[in-house]
Amino acid sequence: MAAVTQDTAVSTGRFTRALIYLTLLLFALFYLLPLYVMGVNSLKPLSEITGGNMMALPSQWTLDPWRSAWSTAQIGVEPTGLKPYFLNSILMVVPAVAISTIVGALNGYVLTKWRFRGDTWVFGLMLFSCFIPFQIVLIPMAVVLGKLGLAGTVTGLILVHVVYGIGFTTLYFRNYYASFPTELVRAAMIDGAGFFRIFWRILLPVSGPIAVVSVIWQFTNIWNDFLFGVSFGGTSQPMTVALNNLVQSSTGVKEYNVHFAGAILAALPTLFVYIGRYFVRGLMAGSVKG
Amino acid sequence: MGFLDIRNVTKSYGPVEVLHRIDIAVEEGEFLVLVGPSGCGKSTLLNMIAGLEGISGGEIAIKGRVVNGVHPSKRNIAMVFQSYALYPNMTVGQNMTFGLEMHGVPKPDRDRALADVAKLLQIETLLDRKPGQLSGGQRQRVAMGRALVRNPDVFLFDEPLSNLDAKLRVDMRTEIKKLHQKLKTTIVYVTHDQIEALTLSTRIAVMNKGHVQQLGTPKEIYDTPANLFVATFMGSPAMNIVPATVEMQNGQPHAAIADADGSIRHLRFSQANLAEWAGKSIHLGIRPEAITDPEGADRKSGNIQPFTNRVTVTEPAGSDTFVTMTLSGKDAIARMRADAAVVPGQHFDFAINMEKAVAFDPATEERITP
Numbered sequence: 310m311a312a313v314t315q316d317t318a319v320s321t322g323r324f325t326r327a328l329i330y331l332t333l334l335l336f337a338l339f340y341l342l343p344l345y346v347m348g349v350n351s352l353k354p355l356s357e358i359t360g361g362n363m364m365a366l367p368s369q370w371t372l373d374p375w376r377s378a379w380s381t382a383q384i385g386v387e388p389t390g391l392k393p394y395f396l397n398s399i400l401m402v403v404p405a406v407a408i409s410t411i412v413g414a415l416n417g418y419v420l421t422k423w424r425f426r427g428d429t430w431v432f433g434l435m436l437f438s439c440f441i442p443f444q445i446v447l448i449p450m451a452v453v454l455g456k457l458g459l460a461g462t463v464t465g466l467i468l469v470h471v472v473y474g475i476g477f478t479t480l481y482f483r484n485y486y487a488s489f490p491t492e493l494v495r496a497a498m499i500d501g502a503g504f505f506r507i508f509w510r511i512l513l514p515v516s517g518p519i520a521v522v523s524v525i526w527q528f529t530n531i532w533n534d535f536l537f538g539v540s541f542g543g544t545s546q547p548m549t550v551a552l553n554n555l556v557q558s559s560t561g562v563k564e565y566n567v568h569f570a571g572a573i574l575a576a577l578p579t580l581f582v583y584i585g586r587y588f589v590r591g592l593m594a595g596s597v598k599g
Numbered sequence: 600m601g602f603l604d605i606r607n608v609t610k611s612y613g614p615v616e617v618l619h620r621i622d623i624a625v626e627e628g629e630f631l632v633l634v635g636p637s638g639c640g641k642s643t644l645l646n647m648i649a650g651l652e653g654i655s656g657g658e659i660a661i662k663g664r665v666v667n668g669v670h671p672s673k674r675n676i677a678m679v680f681q682s683y684a685l686y687p688n689m690t691v692g693q694n695m696t697f698g699l700e701m702h703g704v705p706k707p708d709r710d711r712a713l714a715d716v717a718k719l720l721q722i723e724t725l726l727d728r729k730p731g732q733l734s735g736g737q738r739q740r741v742a743m744g745r746a747l748v749r750n751p752d753v754f755l756f757d758e759p760l761s762n763l764d765a766k767l768r769v770d771m772r773t774e775i776k777k778l779h780q781k782l783k784t785t786i787v788y789v790t791h792d793q794i795e796a797l798t799l800s801t802r803i804a805v806m807n808k809g810h811v812q813q814l815g816t817p818k819e820i821y822d823t824p825a826n827l828f829v830a831t832f833m834g835s836p837a838m839n840i841v842p843a844t845v846e847m848q849n850g851q852p853h854a855a856i857a858d859a860d861g862s863i864r865h866l867r868f869s870q871a872n873l874a875e876w877a878g879k880s881i882h883l884g885i886r887p888e889a890i891t892d893p894e895g896a897d898r899k900s901g902n903i904q905p906f907t908n909r910v911t912v913t914e915p916a917g918s919d920t921f922v923t924m925t926l927s928g929k930d931a932i933a934r935m936r937a938d939a940a941v942v943p944g945q946h947f948d949f950a951i952n953m954e955k956a957v958a959f960d961p962a963t964e965e966r967i968t969p
Contacts (some may be wrong), residue, residue, distance in 0.1 A: 495651050496684035496745075501672030501701035510697075514688035 351569035358565045374566035382567050385554045394551035400463050405470040406527045413478020418508050421486040422494045438476035443536050461543020470531045478523045485519040528582045548575045602627040607657035618809045628783045634796035635806035641789045649678050649755050677746035678755040683738045685730035692726040695745045716747045736767045756788040793833045805829045827964040830884050839931040843883040845876040854883050859909040859925040866904045869954045870969045882959040889952040890933035896950040906949045913941050
């Protein structure tokens, strides 16, 4: 990573600099506005929202909408709140991310360090999967899941997301390992390390940065997925589907404050993963120098 | 039968043969250098000995055991790579003992071997550092240490010094030579640097285009190159190759060459059988140090020929002065003493040591042997 120093940056006048910061600030505010609206409205009673003035801070602060969204709100026909669906999502996303990242790393390792005849074709075909729209595979996927007896289960969803994610994770790891010196692998071979030992002891320890990229990408995509969840989720639907059922319900009063709280709950995990990146970067900073 | 036998080994990629019937027997304790320009197949041959590349034909045997198809880790060899190939995530100590660990050597034995080698290479203080925190020379030592710890039958070096700066390279060269003299290990060393080849080796295999051009001691290679390729590749500055005609005078073969003004001069050969070439063209090969001023000529030589010629350029290099002149229309370089009084543009009385001169057949480019 090349550090941009004061010497290399273009020097600008005070006025230009102020202008730049002002513009950036405006854009930041613009993009933060929805989050603000969601935040303040999830912390006020419904009457304050329906009374107008969505932008105002709550006159009466309350956490009730959050409690309701989490544990008592009506999702479809059951008053369970989002909690069980949140759990479904976690049960789905953790193994799916882990498996697709590990398989992608192994694929990248094989495609760069254990080259075989036609390996570029294999890679090309895997890459192809990155460009197939979700909708096209819905019917064949449903058939496969049915035959495997995994329809409507968390395991089925994990399988779907792993299959779909491998294309991307393979791409990441292949390109990362392509620049990893092959001489190291040869040295390890002479030292007597086998296929998995080389992977585990030599390549994985330096794969931190790309693993972070892969995890963030996969986590965000799988957590936010709605189509596969609603199609194959069955009784174990993920958070996104539940949120839809909460917000789109056509009966009863629209509890906007609960909706806002639920939406934030649904978005929080990806935010944490994204922020977690900086934490990991800090951990890695000392170890992979040189 | 040698310690390391390379018997009729060929290497092909599809229909393209890149190594043609290589036949080298390396004795125990020998330092064999494979030298040649890039693309000559020297690294491929080394990788085949290591087991990193398959053998298309022939066989390679280490200590009498044919190792074709044997996994690299089971050949009891160790290799030092050009980029050192140190594992970036492990400390120096872990790097050096990784091979032992993979071979199931117990921890106390590993630690003992590590301590011995670290002491030998004077890297005891570096053992807890990561490779990224080491300088080029230190990495080089660690890479050698990793090979030494294994105590292998054969050491393989793949251009180990080419990533170092000039001064360090010379130091490490001496270091490697010292190590070889002390440990008497069998080494196969690949380089494109002919100086490294001449200084380090006990024997050199000069390779070009997948063929071994000549296999011999450094002195044989330097003094009696088998052909024009070896003559011009080995030595710096390169051997002067001058077109000449063999003419008989007083019953002795002479080389007729033109000086800078175009007049023909005759230099008596020491090689009597060149009489057979009377009237024919040859390529005359003279090392730069065989052309000197008369005072600087080799006293032991029985055949110093005077030769007056105009000096084109002088290049003082501290210890020597390189003098360029024209011989038979080609530039030729003489290596003089630093204080030789040579002035560019003026004529100078050179002395050519014809005992060291060699002649090549222009058609086959092979040396005409006495």
